[in-house]
Amino acid sequence: MAFEYEFPRPALATDCVVFGFDGSELNVLLVKRGIEPYINVYAFPGGFVHIDETVDECARRELYEETGVKDVYMEQLYTFGDIDRDPRGRVVTVAYYALVRSTDYFPHGGTDASQAGWFKINELPPLAFDHKKILETAKQRIQNQIRYRPIGFELLDQKFTMTQLQTLYEAVLERKFDRRNFSSKILKTGVLDILDEKVQNVAYRAPRLMSFNRERYLQLTQEGFNFEI
């Protein structure tokens, strides 16, 4: 007990909701807690803010330490500051969300060797603390974000087909799109490069691959461009 202050201070933590996409469904990365409270209950990766790191840095550090995930797209979500959200005492948490290509990391379903694993967003186990509430906030946020920012590309491999992109949008927004309208709407924005390459070893007609053109996107946003689907 070495750190003392004139007034009591809440502890400050971060938690991170990591979304992944497996080609058909949206997944969330959870870790099983090894200590009380909520021992053996799943929770989002997170932990306490160190005094010599920014809150953003804390979120990235904790994510890496607990799951090995690093160098990913991450944004602050919301700060949860209710009094009784942690039975250990007063803990305020700054929640983040991250988007990753889930194939880059764990096998789906997790392994026994690892305490971290992917879960389908509609088949989640009970969550510790107020993490259910955090998840709902995160879900709403990406549904809003994907409509006017090209965050979807963070969830796909660098090369992807139009159908894969559409399936992702349908999974996130929980609705269907017309294949032809979706394609022309995305293509006419100009943020996709069509590659001279097709998918191999596929049943029926092989689709062409495409990739996200980040330079073109940045150029368009500066001109006041809107990415709505």
Add this chain to the structure above:
Amino acid sequence: MAFEYEFPRPALATDCVVFGFDGSELNVLLVKRGIEPYINVYAFPGGFVHIDETVDECARRELYEETGVKDVYMEQLYTFGDIDRDPRGRVVTVAYYALVRSTDYFPHGGTDASQAGWFKINELPPLAFDHKKILETAKQRIQNQIRYRPIGFELLDQKFTMTQLQTLYEAVLERKFDRRNFSSKILKTGVLDILDEKVQNVAYRAPRLMSFNRERYLQLTQEGFNFEI
């Protein structure tokens, strides 16, 4: 020095960006700091989170204590957690924004008796800490919010004219609208009640007054209604 912890903890504070509207321009409520650091420099009302209040409650309490403003529309904005944002040491702040009818509170420009006052958003004095950055974040947020939520009505008197509403939208979004298109677009959403009352003592043709129908708005949002302008 009575409160000690095993690990060092950042101090946790809130700050609130209060927007007001005076009929033609958007204003921001600032308080002049009476103590170091940044003594005599303007800042947003705010202060440290008490151990027995939620973060939301802290934002409301500090706003009331420093400016007398209470019972207003308020939302969490963003948490600023850089290491060196406060010269006193590590302070993380959860920023909020609030919308008020500025006529309900202070005279514009502030008085000598009060340390709090309204400033035109484009003529602000230098701000303490990283409050310039907080302001930019808040400005972007209300520009986004006003397009799909009827937050504009929080900034007007209960009875207002269509031209007043349009002037507000133009001030917030920093663009002009066609008077006739703006009016019909707002009216066809059904969230406005047209009152059997006209503005008095006005040059030229007197416009009718209207008011926001909150029940109708809630009903429409539940049906999946979108308020975009």
Add this chain to the structure above:
DNA sequence: CTAACTTTGCGTATCAAAAACGCAAAGAAT
């Protein structure tokens, strides 16, 4: 090898909303 089938890629027709704008009535100022 041919026919059937699925997916892709590109097009057009139809419908709804956004933007531009015409015009006369209300009502004060001259």
Add this chain to the structure above:
DNA sequence: ATTCTTTGCGTTTTTGATACGCAAAGTTAG
């Protein structure tokens, strides 16, 4: 009475969203 500004209610034009037709690519089945 005339002029002037603002209001209120429309129509026309343009743009974008949605629905859907159809043939080519390429695999599967007979």
